[in-house]
Each structure stands twice: as C-alpha cells, then as structure tokens.
Amino acid sequence: xxxxxxxxxxxxxxxxxxxxxxxxxxxxxxxxxxxxxxxxxxxxxxxxxxxxxxxxxxxxxxxxxxxxxxxxxxxxxxxxxxxxxxxxxxxxxxxxxxxxxxxxxxxxxxxxxxxxxxxxxxxxxxxxxxxxxxxxxxxxxxxxxxxxxxxxxxxxxxxxxxxxxxxxxxxxxxxxxxxxxxxxxxxxxxxxxxxxxxxxxxxxxx
Amino acid sequence: xxxxxxxxxxxxxxxxxxxxxxxxxxxxxxxxxxxxxxxxxxxxxxxxxxxxxxxxxxxxxxxxxxxxxxxxxxxxxxxxxxxxxxxxxxxxxxxxxxxxxxxxxxxxxxxxxxxxxxxxxxxxx
Numbered sequence: 001x002x003x004x005x006x007x008x009x010x011x012x013x014x015x016x017x018x019x020x021x022x023x024x025x026x027x028x029x030x031x032x033x034x035x036x037x038x039x040x041x042x043x044x045x046x047x048x049x050x051x052x053x054x055x056x057x058x059x060x061x062x063x064x065x066x067x068x069x070x071x072x073x074x075x076x077x078x079x080x081x082x083x084x085x086x087x088x089x090x091x092x093x094x095x096x097x098x099x100x101x102x103x104x105x106x107x108x109x110x111x112x113x114x115x116x117x118x119x120x121x122x123x124x125x126x127x128x129x130x131x132x133x134x135x136x137x138x139x140x141x142x143x144x145x146x147x148x149x150x151x152x153x154x155x156x157x158x159x160x161x162x163x164x165x166x167x168x169x170x171x172x173x174x175x176x177x178x179x180x181x182x183x184x185x186x187x188x189x190x191x192x193x194x195x196x197x198x199x200x201x202x203x204x205x206x
Numbered sequence: 207x208x209x210x211x212x213x214x215x216x217x218x219x220x221x222x223x224x225x226x227x228x229x230x231x232x233x234x235x236x237x238x239x240x241x242x243x244x245x246x247x248x249x250x251x252x253x254x255x256x257x258x259x260x261x262x263x264x265x266x267x268x269x270x271x272x273x274x275x276x277x278x279x280x281x282x283x284x285x286x287x288x289x290x291x292x293x294x295x296x297x298x299x300x301x302x303x304x305x306x307x308x309x310x311x312x313x314x315x316x317x318x319x320x321x322x323x324x325x326x327x328x329x330x331x
Contacts, residue, residue: 011266011269011270011271011275011280011283012270012273012275012279012283017273017275018249018273018274018275019273019274020273020274022249022274022307023249023274023307024249024307024309025247025248025249025276025307025309026247026309026320026324027245027246027247027309045331051278051279051282051283052282053246053278053281053282053287053288054281054285054286054287054288055287055288055289056228056287056289082278082282084276084279085327085328085331086327087323087324087326087327087328088323088326088327091320091323091324091327092247092249092276093324093327094246094247094276094278096246096278108246108288109288109289109292110245110246111246113245114245114247114309116321116324182331183331186328186331189328190325190328190329193321193324193325193328194325196321197318197321197322197325200317200318200321201318
C-alpha cells in the first residue's frame with residue numbers, strides 16, 4: 001500500500017523499526033545485470049520489504065543548442081533496491097542491489113567502501129555482463145562470490161565450465177541459487193561469509 | 207502501486223527529483239564525505255522529538271529516527287537522493303539533534319568475530 005501525498009512519509013512502520021540496541025551495521029552489495037534477480041534475492045531474505053533509494057545524475061546539457069543559449073541541466077534518476085537482516089540485537093546487515101555498470105556505482109558514494117563483500121549474480125543467458133563486473137571488483141579489491149541464478153529454461157552449464165567462461169580464479173566460490181527462495185538466497189550469503197572468513201584466516205601475501 | 211521508475215512523474219508542480227527542488231532543500235550544498243562521514247548504513251538516532259519550526263525535511267528525519275535508522279532507509283522513506291539526505295543529516299549532527307552510529311568499516315577487518323556473528327545470524331534465518 002503506497003500512498004503518494006505531499007506530506008513526507010512517516011518512515012518505517014512499527015514492525016520495520018530497528019531495536020534501540022542496534023549499534024552497528026554492515027553491508028553486502030549484490031551486483032548484476034538488469035533483470036538478473038537482484039531485487040528478488042534481496043527481497044527473499046530481507047526482513048523488510050525491499051526499499052528503494054535513488055540518486056540523481058545531473059549532467060550539464062551539452063550540445064543542446066536549440067534552447068538558444070539557455071543553460072539546461074538534465075537529470076536522470078537511478079534506483080537501487082535494498083533490504084535488511086537483523087543479525088542479532090546489535091548488528092544489522094544491509095543488502096544493496098546495484099546495476100552492473102560501474103558508472104552507477106559512483107552515484108552512491110562509498111557503496112563498496114566498507115562493504116564486507118559482494119555477490120555477483122549471474123544469468124547464464126547473459127554471461128558477458130558479469131565479465132565486466134568481475135573485472136571491476138577485482139580491480140577494486142572487493143572480495144566476492146558468484147551466484148548463478150537458475151532461471152527456468154536457461155541453459156544449464158556445469159559450474160566449472162562457467163568458472164572457465166568467467167575466467168574466475170579457483171579460489172572464488174561459485175554456486176547455483178534460486179533467488180526466489182529464502183534458504184537459497186541465505187545460502188548465497190553464507191557462501192560469501194564463509195569465503196570472507198577463509199580470507200580473514202589467511203595471512204595476506206604482500 | 208508505486209513504480210520506482212516513474213515516481214518522479216507528472217502531477218506535481220515541481221518534479222520531486224528536479225535539481226531545482228533538491229537545491230532548495232539543501233540550500234545549494236552537495237553531499238560530501240569530507241563534511242559528514244556518513245555511510246549508506248550509518249545508523250542515525252534522534253536525541254529528541256523534532257523542534258517546532260524545523261525545516262520539514264529535518265523534522266521528518268527526527269521523527270523517523272526515534273529508533274535507529276540507516277541513511278539509506280531515510281533516503282528511501284523521504285524519497286530523496288542519498289546525497290541530499292547526507293546534507294540534511296549532517297545539519298542535524300552539527301546541531302546535536304541526532305547521533306550517528308558509525309558503520310563497521312572493512313578496514314577494521316580481518317575481524318573474524320564480526321564475520322562469525324553474521325554467519326551465526328544467517329544460520330538462524
């Protein structure tokens with residue numbers, strides 16, 4: 001039930017309010033191409049209905065000369081859906097689903113800074129999108145796992161074949177999931193956490 | 207039903223997301239990490255009820271932050287960009303109207319205890 005009115009919305013419902021004891025929050029970023037199921041994954045494990053935050057991309061209207069010298073600005077609104085999981089009384093985990101194109105990542109300052117890690121959500125019908133994303137995350141040093149969202153009718157590839165196709169290092173976990181299912185999405189997050197745990201246990205080679 | 211893609215549509219004299227409107231709300235300032243080190247997941251808590259005469263957006267933040275709420279959630283409930291919310295929350299922080307509970311930075315890792323806590327919590331889902 002969404003009402004649009006000129007009054008500012010009241011904020012979270014009582015059920016969606018965090019306890020007073022919530023003192024720390026961490027975030028995980030779900031990255032993937034359009035329609036790969038980011039919001040579905042976020043929604044299936046989130047304790048709140050996914051919310052949408054927006055950022056406005058403002059560009060000076062270059063090359064717009066038919067407005068006769070009037071400086072025009074055009075703005076594009078880009079949305080990012082996110083959800084929330086209360087880990088315990090103090091700790092809250094936020095999940096942000098962001099488009100795969102890097103230019104969107106800069107809209108939300110610090111989206112990856114401070115993130116525990118990322119999940120690259122992959123659609124086997126459009127592998128090429130993920131290729132780019134994986135490269136960018138590697139460049140930024142963001143630890144990630146790959147989750148293949150199983151769409152009905154999508155070609156089924158053995159995971160090792162997908163790993164090779166994505167040029168994924170052997171150490172990076174790759175799993176199949178059904179983003180619509182809560183346990184399946186939960187398991188994806190578990191895979192990421194266990195991977196982060198193993199990274200934290202391994203002394204960094206510098 | 208709300209369609210996020212068309213939320214900023216017709217029907218309003220002033221387009222919600224228009225640069226002009228956002229400029230007025232923030233007094234022309236833009237969100238900057240230097241002035242307010244706020245993360246998307248920094249939890250904000252109001253220290254009191256909103257004061258009478260507060261700018262409506264400030265008052266709205268004060269009202270919704272009676273319990274802790276992340277910057278991202280404030281942005282979503284206010285339908286304002288994060289960069290604008292950062293400025294507004296920064297004002298409230300400066301005036302001591304709200305407190306910020308800083309996010310756990312990855313720089314503090316490797317924090318096995320933190321990761322283990324998350325694993326524990328997920329297992330209970």
